[in-house]
Amino acid sequence: MQLAWKVEAGSKVKLQDYDPDYVDEHTDPALARAELEIIGAELSELQELLAAAQHHSLLVVLQGMDASGKADTIFQVLSRVNPQGCEVHAFKAPTLRELAHDFLWRVHRVTPGRGVITIFNRSHYEDVLIVRVHNLVPEKVWSQYYAAINDFEDFLTQDDTILLKFYLHMSNEEQEKRLLARQVDKTDAWKLSTADWAERKYWDAYQEAYEDALSKCSTDEAPWYIVPANKKWYRNLLVARTLVDTLRPYKAQWLDKLVVRGKQELARIEKMQKEANQKPSHKKK
């Protein structure tokens, strides 16, 4: 089963080596849709176990250029997951209050607690992407961020957060096509912003910044995955497959944990009931 391309820790990513049009020869859109249905159901089951076991949490980071399909991926892949245990956080330009703190402050506040799945639509990586491309802070500052991110993510995973990061890899031409399509479709036009076209001028600088982020911040505990994203159906399938493939190995462990939790509760109830039976009732006196 073809998964998203994992960036091995320590490797040096050149994005031109990855084909954004790639699809594997065993799938086509119809097959992919059927498979996504099945995987979506399995993901939902896994999330129930995760929530009940109360041991791990799951953090999924989605990054990609404008129009690469971050919001749509969330919708298509996670729509079957119980929203009670799943949060999505979109990180826009920081507020004044957020700017008064270190760049990880607003991110750390919303990391998932045990049993919870959190999806980041954009993330702390914007601080080494847009911030770097537009010199919003001096290089001396953003160049320190990579190590800070690795320390932070390493810390989260030590505390039993399962962390996956997806870069939705789309070509320059595909982005242009999608932006133009949005302009034609009145029901899609709300997604547009003049900034999209302005940002396209920085395409290469962004690709370079992504290459550095992917190369410097892919670790065994918190790997980056590159997702060929020109074909939406294939992009969704690969993200779903990679998620399920990562979570499945925890299944037995979560079952054990939730059985233990159940036993503890049962023992407590038994004890309570025993004590209640032993105590003479005041009313009957």
Added chain:
Amino acid sequence: MELAWKVEAGSKVKLRDYDPNYVDKHTDPTSARAELEVLCAELGELQELLAAAQYHSLLVVLQGMDTSGKDGTIRHVFSQVNPQGCEVRSFKAPTNREQAHDFLWRIHRGTPGRGIITIFNRSHYEDVLVVRVHNLVPEKVWSRRYVAINNFERLLAQNGMIILKFYLHISNEEQEKRLLARQKDKTKAWKLSAADWAERKYWGAYQEAYEDALSRCSTDEAPWYIVPANKKWSRDLLVARTLVDTLRQYKDQLLDKLVLRGEQELARIEQIQKPAG
């Protein structure tokens, strides 16, 4: 001017080498009180600069055994600081919600933004103190936390946070004296807890845990200071002196920043007032 004893990065602390009864010979309670007044006023001024410059923030971590005087220190040293720019956070036993997250989650939320002074009455260090002494998590877990704390404090310092950590060092005998005094004084008895006496049994384990925290987590950007704290007046004075001494070094920089901010605003106003065309 004698300051609290700074723990140099990388040094190995043995608490018995530090005398909790120590007072410097140039001070007595009366002169200390007078000096504290002056220092508190200066601290108030420095805080105004800090707030106006909107660049640095200040985090003061206070740790110490029960009755070592964390609350008293805050009350006496920060009495002249504008409460609008100063927050005190006490970290008690974590709530269920806090426990669902990593140990730094609740701490990071409570860190000061630019221009703000935040005082931690107890802190993330409890996760290598009470947690370690009572095995609330396995050693494998708490032993990793020293590095996590250093990484975390480095992140904060890189963002312009000034960090000072004070360990209020009292002796076992002094603690007993203070607990007994609280039992006698009806207006102070509310501070008591049966846990205080229970915790005293772990004195040796706590001292060891403190020695490790002080040794492993004192860094140039976030140093630990040991404060001899058997004498309350000397304790307050040393904390105040150390704070003022640290902040004074930033004074010029803070002034520059606030002048710069003023110039930017003036330029903007000029722009608005300029007649159109």
